[in-house]
Amino acid sequence: MQKHQHGGDIYTSSCRIDFSANLNPLGMPERVAAAACEGVRRSANYPDVHCSGLRMALSEREQVPAEQIICGNGAAELIFSLTAAEKPRRALLVSPGFAEYEQALSAQGCDIRFYELREADGFAIGEDYLDCLTAELDMVFLCNPNNPTGVQIPRPLLERILAVCQEKHIRMVLDVCFLDFLDKPRESDFNMLLQENPQLFLLKAFTKTYAMAGLRLGYGLCADEALLARMELNRQPWSVSLPAQMAGVAALKETEYVEQARALVGQERAWLREKLTELGFRVYDSAANFLFFSGAPGLSEKCRSEGILIRDCANYRGLTEGYYRIAVRTHEENEELIRVMALWQR
Secondary structure, three states, X not given: OXXXXXXXXXXXXXXXXXXXXXXXXXXXXXXXXXXXXXXXXXXXXXXOOOOHXXXXXXXXXXXXXXXXXXXXXXXXXXXXXXXHHHOOOEEEEEEOOOHHHHHHHHHOOOEEEEEEOOHHHOOOOOHXXXXXXXXXXXXXXXXXXXXXOOOOOOHHXXXXXXXXXXXXXXXXXXXXXXXXXXXOHHHHOOHHHOOOOOOEEEEEEOOOOOOOOOOOOEEEEOOOHHHHHHHHHOOXXXXXXXXXXXXXXXXXXXXXXXXXXXXXXXXXXXXXXXXXXXXXXXXXXXXXXXXXXXXXXXXXXXXXXXXXXXXXXXXXXXOOOOEEEEEOOOHHHHHHHHHHHHHHXX
């Protein structure tokens, strides 16, 4: 299993600009920060253990009944409570992929199998993934777009995967935490398929979209309300703080902010891809708010010496030294990244 390591480790490294964490380049909205501060002032009281106000706000936004929404201390808590509730015997993961899926499944003693993404295919999931969906599986995790590659699964293929999972009673966990940064997010929205597919669990978070990583707030959508009840039994009460709940309600009103961020990310992602390619890096087809690329080993250390953090992906299962991930940030910051990288590519 991969070493427990993530982007955003600004506490052990000197950092001017952090490209290692895939957060909204616009930063946390002021009204969200103000709501969190108000939550701190009210924190002599326990938070609402049911997250009632937040779930009602999410219900209105997602067009899903509040009873089919569960909130957690980040998406990571929901991953762990989901595997604890289901206790799957066999599961299928994509490699490379988000480390917490494997960690949570391993904690339950699950037999984990891997679908290996191939560089020759641009790290894209192929039709052969369907052949891996055998009846002996209990659970699959998919991230769309995938982390760390940013490659998006075509909707027709994803719908076929869902149909097979429903037919074979395989719990399909679809992590769409980067959905808001897609050029056309509604085309990848699976909310309307929840009622007909109770095996489907959609995992979402405020972390990336609203730059709320430190507040820890995620949520899940699922029509299987019995599963959500079991998940509640497998996690501690009051795990979602009052500042996080109030910030979440405020964040859901920031529609213009999300649209501005999506436009910025789309423009800057294309600019960064062009500049990285010009420097000689191989850049893969990311649809998210980050880019995945390959180059010479040691680049992350060289960037760190200039006060810039990028994500070294060598600790991902299926990857080796020389693979990296960078967040898409503001144009000024992106220019500084390219300037620093050019120092080592000359």
